[in-house]
Amino acid sequence: MVFLPSKDLPPLPHIPDDVPICDFMLDERFGRFPLGYSRDPFTCGLTGRSYSWLDVRDRVDYLSRALAKEFGWHPNQGTEWDKVVGAFLLNTIDSLPLFWSVHRLAGVVTPANAAYSAAELAYQLDNSKAKALFTCLPLLDTALEAADKVGIPRNRVYLVDVPPQVAKGAKAQGNFKTLEQFIKEGQSLPKLEKIQWGPGEGARRTAFLCYSSGTSGLPKGVMISHRNVIANSIQIATFETPYRESLSTIQSKLDNEPYCAIALDLLPQSHIYALVYICHAGPYRGDQVIVLPRFELKAFLETVQKFRITELFLVPPIIINMLRNKDLLRQYDMSSVKCMFTGAAPLGAETAKELHEVFPKWAIRQGYGLTETATVVCSTSPMDIWFGSSGNLLPGVEARIVDADGKEVIEYDKPGELVIRSPSVVLGYLNNEKATKETFFDGWMRTGDIAMIRVSPKKTEHVFIVDRIKELIKVKGMQVAPAELEAHLLDHPAVADCAVIGVPDEAAGEIPKAFVVKSPAAGNDDDAATTAAIMKHVQDHKARHKWLKGGIEYVDVIPKSPSGKILRRLLRDREREKRRAAGGKL
Known part of the structure; x- marks a missing residue:
């Protein structure tokens, strides 16, 4: 039996398959929230430095021109695998403009976890065959050690600015070109030719190479196409349309403007959760993203209070940290928050209830997804919250439950492996045909997670993740x-x-x-x-x-x-x- 999204959800709009992510995010022709009504997409939570959409559009344009000159790349020549760029960064407001600049050249970005050791980073750079590496001062020593291991020359290692509070007076030992220097150089360079893709090319070309262990084994490069990210951004926006329309009605009565969220991003931008949900789906629908380089409880609370954050994107360990420090929470004004979303690991029903007792006005939501589904498969609707559930299937997602004997489960409340089909299911694993065949088949993906479908008190189908087959x-x-x-x-x-x-x-x-x-x-x-x-x-x-x-x-x-x-x-x-x-x- 194939489980489908609720018929009460809005229909899924057309998902373009012939445009790169950069055009999808920067051009209103592809359905994004009007740029003129959108909030600034990226703002630094430490310094307050902010980019408007016009700023971002110019920075992507100038940076892509300068990168084209630096590397000898052309938007319509070569394959994406000739143009792989590593990004070993703390969260910054420059990360996404950098990524979209590489996409403007039809290249691939492989973002690496900022917690990696030199050996772990070197493995990813070598496996992806990255030609260059962007990093920041606090990570420079590790980046250089890894680059040396894989033969990336020092003149192909570049620096992205971080706030002074993060740099802490550190200075580079050497002359490394910076992202700001690229942008200044690009202003005087000729405009690039537009990417010219035919039908289906955005679905075939890899945009991000994120590393995941999949169902088992060493980390593998997950080939995420432009259409995968575009699809999930549209799926998320469509799923949340009814809730946000209700907020827009309230907002319009207050100041005659449509509702756009102020979201907090303190989760790693290298992780698929923050990369797609927070940094693509959010700005696509006009939201502002306040960026923090990492999680620190007091800085997190100060940022919520200072910027009047309306939507929080967290993981269970942060929630547990908050609940262990309730006295500290009471010292800050958290009244602006309307909604809290958690993912990346299960949030127990008891923990969700405890959080609800502290913040009864918050819509406490949970979602489920994988790097291989880029990213969200199901999500709690703020109008149908059931603690412990991972929510309802997003528009365009189909799900099957398969028992240990390989038979499809047709009953509610009976567990089996969750198998997914969605336009966001990725292309496969880089240079790993065996793992690709084990995980992907006929458009479907084996998640390696045990789930069951249950009917909520509101008579909707919810996905519960109950165990894990995979060894991750x-x-x-x-x-x-x-x-x-x-x-x-x-x-x-x-x-x-x-x-x-x-x-x-x-x-x-x-x-x-x-x-x-x-x-x-x-x-x-x-x-x-x-x-x-x-x-x-x-x-x-x-x-x-x-x-x-x-x-x-x-x-x-x-x-x-x-x-x-x-x-x-x-x-x-x-x-x-x-x-x-x-x-x-x-």
Whole structure:
């Protein structure tokens, strides 16, 4: 049985497949909210520096001209894979103009997590075959180390400005060209020829190469087309039209202007959640995005109060942090907030209810999506909130539930793997035909998540995510691939064999735990010394969210199938039983 979006939703408009993202975002001909009525798209939450849409349009134009000269690129020559640019940045108001400038040249942007180590960044740059790298002063040392590893020359590493509060007086050791210098140079360069694409070309060409572990294995480059991002932006806008029209009616009575949100972006712009939902769908419908480089509770609360934020986009660990600091929350005016959306990891019904008790006027919403669906599949309507649910299917999304025997589930409240078809489902994994075939088939995508469809008190179909087939660990909404950590652990002389699973954590959702078979090289070292050495091995080479904060447990053997595949399910069952016996205190 195929589950469909509600018939009460507005119909999905035409999704263009022959335009690049930059034109879709900057040209009203493709359905965006009128530029003249839109708020400034990007404003720095620390300095107040802001770009209007005219500013953004000019900056994209000038920057793309200068990049074309710098790299010898032409909008209508070569393939997108000749024009791959890495972006290793903290959140800035220049990120999206930079990305759209690369798209203006029909190139690809591969955004990397700012928490990456040099080795992790080098893996992405090498796998994507990036020709250049944009970074910022706080990340420059890591960026240079990674660039050196993969052969990107120093004159192809560029700097993007960050606020003084973030730079903290840091100076570049060397002469690195800046984004602002490119823009100044581009003002005197000739205009570029417009991109000339035929029907379907926007659906075939990759715009973003984001890295995901998919259902298993090492991180893979997810090829996200221009049409994928355009489609999900339109799907989100269409789904939320009834709610926003109700707010527009109220707003028009107050000041005779249509409603446009003031949204806060403190989530990484390298992550698909912020990249598409906050930084594309929001500005497309006229919203203003207040940008913070990272989450810090006091800075977050000050920004909400100062800019009168109306929509919050958060993840469960931030919500838990807020609830642990209720006395601090009371010191700030949060009355402007109308709506809070959470994603990237499940928000439990109990936590949602607790937040509702603190902020009863907020519409507390939750959504579900993946990098491979670029991004949102289902979302809570503010007019149909059911705590614990991931909401209703967006327009254009079709869903199937498939049980362990491969049979389609046709009943409500019966779990199975969630399989999705949507115009936002991506092209596949870069240079990984095996993983692509395992995940994508006939326009459908296997999510690796266990879900069930339930009927809400308002008689609408809601998606509940109840478990996960795939082995991915989600730490504060960020992905950790067990296979990546296992491969690294095996490099340590004390480790003969190992397996990594996720274990529950109140603050982070999950944290990695390793099961290790000690090697003869470990000798008679006590477990504490061996553990400290292995922990340091991970901490020296991996981003903080990949550290083994769930601990290390020594075992005699790692359970495996006859083919040699690690049976992580048995380790998870063992861990679950251990925690149950301890009363959940571990």
